[in-house]
Amino acid sequence: MLKIYNSLAREKQDFVPINPGSVRMYVCGMTVYDYCHLGHARVLVVFDMVQRWLRAIGLEVCYVRNITDIDDKIIKRASENNERISELTARFIRFMDEDAAALGVEKPDHEPKATEHVPQMLELIRQLEHNGLAYQAAAGDVNFSVRKFPGYGRLSGKSLDDLRAGERVDVDASKEDPLDFVLWKHAREGEPCWASPWGEGRPGWHIECSAMSSHLLGPHFDIHGGGQDLQFPHHENEIAQSEGAHGKRFVNYWMHNGFVRIDDEKMSKSLGNFFTIRQILRNYDAEVLRFFILRAHYRSPLNYSDTHLDDARQALSRLYTALKSAPSSAAAVDWDEPHAMRFAEAMNDDFNTPEACAVLFDLAAELNRSKSTALAGQLRGLGALLGLLGREPQAFLQATPASGGEMSAASIELLINERMTAKKRKDFAAADRIRAELLSAGVVLEDGAQGTNWRRA
């Protein structure tokens, strides 16, 4: 039985799909005006893992991850770059796709774009107005009236009065309540806009997700995910909009992944302390980054540093090294085998990937002892469920970092042959000199029965 920590209930709950055997899941994706950073990498990888596991336990999954391609920051960036918004967003969607693919993230079933769902948003706003939850303010914006929606603050655990107390933002005088949020922004000079019953304008940020999720998954679906920072106000507002418009429950399980941190501080655009995915991938294998993310629990904070990635690389090397000792292919997992059972138990416990990884290491140790092809198959099969261990061991162990500057495989082989010759005539001094030379170039040699293997340190 799968258990999921539901942010709304603040506890782990048995997962019961609305329709037996199938799951509908929506995750807030990226706003595409810049490169994806490590925080985005975490959302991508975490929910990819969730999606894979849901399928692994036999559920039919419809996974939607949206793309926000119209908003203040996009407009600002496009004007700074002096380019069209559609060019800017198309470029960063492409970069996002490249990064996601590198990280082994499978394509969601749908990736709706905000600009392609304006009619659905307008319909939602119309419904909200009809239900007395939306009003057009003097300035022309259409706002959501939070005071009229009972239960506002349930997800974030805040009462309206608590929220008032912490107000740090200039109050917009045209709002009925300072916490009311914008559904439709009236058009401004030089900004893109759409026609609407409330005049020309463009959608507020929160309405996008409500419109796209209900359009593709219906008004009531199983899982809604995203980064912890979206819990308030974004997800809170989504609930208010969707339930306010449809008059029924919106989402059964809310999942929020923890932040990536740098030096114990949240990594974010506003703090400017972020690393982009492609920056990291210049020096580290993408699978190492994926493993680094999955070896922590998705709800825990994840501190990033080069040292931690080095550590993750060493650990992943151990798994691939074990795999090298027995031929294997990613066969179907034998779920009656003890390791697989432990793995499933861990994953069913709110996606406990650190525990699942520990099982992989136990399996590797066992494999190193037994050289069992069956165990190698299990290791590959279980790894595949996390999107790991899909490559040939040599390919991983000998991979060259994207930044280059490494000794080529051909030169390495040449030196290894030279060393072989030296070894044959018992000239160990010469052999060791070559080995030391390779080591200083970041290449480690392993002499075995069938000759010498090498890998990058």
Place this chain on the structure above:
RNA sequence: GGCGCGAUAGCAAAGCGGUUAUGCACCGGAUUGCAAAUCCGUGUAGGUGGGUUCGACUCCCGCUCGCGCCUCCA
């Protein structure tokens, strides 16, 4: 100020009311020409003060420290 989360060995990171987490690093042994890899073995934990209990890292309370949300953010 309000609300919430966390504190585990040198580092990273889980589970668990009593029995080895796991990985990296470290130490001893096997193996090796020597290494590397691997295997065998050992060591290093649970912020702090109380409480509950036969027994607490695990449950409860206080304190301290750290982080997050209350504004755009994954």
